Amino acid sequence: MVWILGPRQIGETTLPREIARTWQRRPDLFPKLRVLTDRDRRPARFLLLGSASPSLLNQSSESLAGRIAYVAVRAPAGRRRRDPHPGGIGPLAGPSASQAIDATLSAVKVSFFETGRYCPPTPLPSEWPVPSGAYDPDAGARAFRDMIERLRYVEALGFDWISVSEHHYSPRILTPSPMVSAAFIAAHVPHIAIALLGPIVPHSNPIRVAEELAMLDTMSEGRLVVGLLRGTTNESLTYDLNPDEARERTDEGMELVLKAWTEPQPFGWQGRHFQYRTVSIWPRPLQAPHPPTFALGTSKESCEFAARHHLGCGVSYGSFEAVARATRYYREQCARYGWEPSPEQIVYRANMIVAETDAEAEARLRALPNQAPFSMRPGVRDAMATLDSRNIAGQARAPVISGALPTTFLGSPDTVVEQVRRCREVVGAGVLDLSLHPPGSGDLDALKRALELFGTKVLPHIRDI
Amino acid sequence: MAFREGHVDADGFRIRFFEAGDGPALVHLHGAGGPRITPSHELLSRSFRVIAFEMPGFGQSPENTRSESMSELATTIARAVEALGLGAFNLWGTSFGATTALWLALQAPERVLALVLEAPAAIRQEGARPVSGSALEMARLLYAHPERLAADALPDPATQARSQPLVRRLRGPDRDPEFESRLRALTAPTLVLLGTLDRVISPDVGRIYKELLPDGHLVFVYDAAHAISTDRPEAFSEVAADFLRRHDAFVISRSPTLIHP
Numbered sequence: 001m002v003w004i005l006g007p008r009q010i011g012e013t014t015l016p017r018e019i020a021r022t023w024q025r026r027p028d029l030f031p032k033l034r035v036l037t038d039r040d041r042r043p044a045r046f047l048l049l050g051s052a053s054p055s056l057l058n059q060s061s062e063s064l065a066g067r068i069a070y071v072a073v074r075a076p077a078g079r080r081r082r083d084p085h086p087g088g089i090g091p092l093a094g095p096s097a098s099q100a101i102d103a104t105l106s107a108v109k110v111s112f113f114e115t116g117r118y119c120p121p122t123p124l125p126s127e128w129p130v131p132s133g134a135y136d137p138d139a140g141a142r143a144f145r146d147m148i149e150r151l152r153y154v155e156a157l158g159f160d161w162i163s164v165s166e167h168h169y170s171p172r173i174l175t176p177s178p179m180v181s182a183a184f185i186a187a188h189v190p191h192i193a194i195a196l197l198g199p200i201v202p203h204s205n206p207i208r209v210a211e212e213l214a215m216l217d218t219m220s221e222g223r224l225v226v227g228l229l230r231g232t233t234n235e236s237l238t239y240d241l242n243p244d245e246a247r248e249r250t251d252e253g254m255e256l257v258l259k260a261w262t263e264p265q266p267f268g269w270q271g272r273h274f275q276y277r278t279v280s281i282w283p284r285p286l287q288a289p290h291p292p293t294f295a296l297g298t299s300k301e302s303c304e305f306a307a308r309h310h311l312g313c314g315v316s317y318g319s320f321e322a323v324a325r326a327t328r329y330y331r332e333q334c335a336r337y338g339w340e341p342s343p344e345q346i347v348y349r350a351n352m353i354v355a356e357t358d359a360e361a362e363a364r365l366r367a368l369p370n371q372a373p374f375s376m377r378p379g380v381r382d383a384m385a386t387l388d389s390r391n392i393a394g395q396a397r398a399p400v401i402s403g404a405l406p407t408t409f410l411g412s413p414d415t416v417v418e419q420v421r422r423c424r425e426v427v428g429a430g431v432l433d434l435s436l437h438p439p440g441s442g443d444l445d446a447l448k449r450a451l452e453l454f455g456t457k458v459l460p461h462i463r464d465i
Numbered sequence: 466m467a468f469r470e471g472h473v474d475a476d477g478f479r480i481r482f483f484e485a486g487d488g489p490a491l492v493h494l495h496g497a498g499g500p501r502i503t504p505s506h507e508l509l510s511r512s513f514r515v516i517a518f519e520m521p522g523f524g525q526s527p528e529n530t531r532s533e534s535m536s537e538l539a540t541t542i543a544r545a546v547e548a549l550g551l552g553a554f555n556l557w558g559t560s561f562g563a564t565t566a567l568w569l570a571l572q573a574p575e576r577v578l579a580l581v582l583e584a585p586a587a588i589r590q591e592g593a594r595p596v597s598g599s600a601l602e603m604a605r606l607l608y609a610h611p612e613r614l615a616a617d618a619l620p621d622p623a624t625q626a627r628s629q630p631l632v633r634r635l636r637g638p639d640r641d642p643e644f645e646s647r648l649r650a651l652t653a654p655t656l657v658l659l660g661t662l663d664r665v666i667s668p669d670v671g672r673i674y675k676e677l678l679p680d681g682h683l684v685f686v687y688d689a690a691h692a693i694s695t696d697r698p699e700a701f702s703e704v705a706a707d708f709l710r711r712h713d714a715f716v717i718s719r720s721p722t723l724i725h726p
Contacts, residue, residue, distance in 0.1 A: 133672075236718070237716050237717060241718060242717075242718045242719055242721065242722065243717060243718075244719075244721075245722060245723070271724065271725075272724060273722050274724075275725075377680075377713050378713075379713030379714050380714055383711070383717055384714075384717060387717060
């Protein structure tokens, strides 16, 4: 007996010729199947198809142990395909069938936040922007070679997504163009979903953003997840974005990206900050109507935008309680617009330090510098602090300019599993986007050890949370 | 805004100056070609009280055989500014005058609020030569678009020639390690501007200032030659004024991009 599992409408039911009734409609199916299977011991007499929720599987008193094999078919980005066909079915996921099932049915998905990990051969200047002259091209080339090796390992460990972000002028995060990063990763890491979290909308040409994301979704065969955002405070200084306009340009730009993806007729855009007489992008995204998309940010405006456009919501780095204010507000807004987001539509980016013991993890946190690795000049920092208004669900929040970002998951694997459980309850996030080691650290061995520990001792235990 | 002419006595010199505008004081020190009121002077006088000196030995002033060094000339100018009753002030130096400005800022750091160095000649690529030749030859060296200049704006070889000995005496070596090491202690916010088409001072020297100056910023002005404030007056004045007003924070854009409300 073989059960092919997959999220809805990814094509798993178009594959076979014989179709059994799905588990959802007949929860009493398993006991009957056991009897039928035991009568005739020939292999693979029954082919079960369709998606199932973890709660249903857990409800079953009949596990069919020894009688059933599971094969998971992933639509890696977790959304419907525009045009299901056998060739478009996602690859069989993960290193083993059981892990594959976990990946499909998990309530908490896990994303690995990849930053490029540049290891400078000599100490660097400490001010942002860091002079380009201090960059070592060979070290840069090595960083991207190592990145691919690392991400293949991440995929093999059973992570659900790899995420990349847009940051400029810093050795800390070597991915100024997340589009290029994502394309490179998609070409070298074959199965995992790639989350582009995300292009900084206010300083980009939104049409170009829509076009490049559509290309990526198509080239990666629907593995793309998208987060659109305003960007961190310092990013206003790259590409000369006026901080006063950042919010407005983000909202308008995001709406224009969505419109460019979904409007079938050439259109003009008479905006406040963007103006086009004719737009008609090719290609459009592979996933329909577009890749799973998040508005990233804790602000009232961002949450409202996400709710209004039926997008996911992404929060980052704050304490569970702080970001929960935003996710609660987001869910309230969704209700106002008459819909309810799934846990998978809330993603939380956070720092995690996991070690063999709590004490070791705490020691490692203490060893980290307590300030941003590349700080701005005081004159710029202070001016930015007054100009850059941010909020959590409407409550003013100071921009993070010179402080270190907090680490909200810290401890032994058991402790971290408990923290993930708490986070799931408090924040409601179905996806954790994790830095398992300080993003700027060049200690790749430590990162690899953290990955291994997380993959073997944490990941298997947070699937059923 | 019309510039009015004035004179001030300082350090034994009778020094002519041109003044226009209200607001914070902005003192200008001209290049080796002598004083000239450019469109940038007009533009900057909309937000600053611009005082452009004719340094002793340049323009219509008699030959200056007294100033032995750039440091001495800077002291003279500092005294002239003081004689005008100005305490702290902003300082804009062009080419040769930018070297004077740097010396002045080193001598009186507490008085110089911020520095704008237009194509500064204090650090030069190897083999750099002072501008000389016929009016047209000089114009070709100094301007990216000499064809745009009014005939009376062309450099005057006779005036140039009169100040040439002073320039040679004061301009210093292409690289002066002792002077450069002093720049490392210059605390005034400093904006260094170089034209991408500068044929007198290589735009590549800008990076040396950036490395030396603790609070230095480097801006390349596209499609401008050595005489940036004449080649691209709007571009030059906008960034200079913004820097003088906001110092370091001028890196934060305040330009609106709203198309329609």
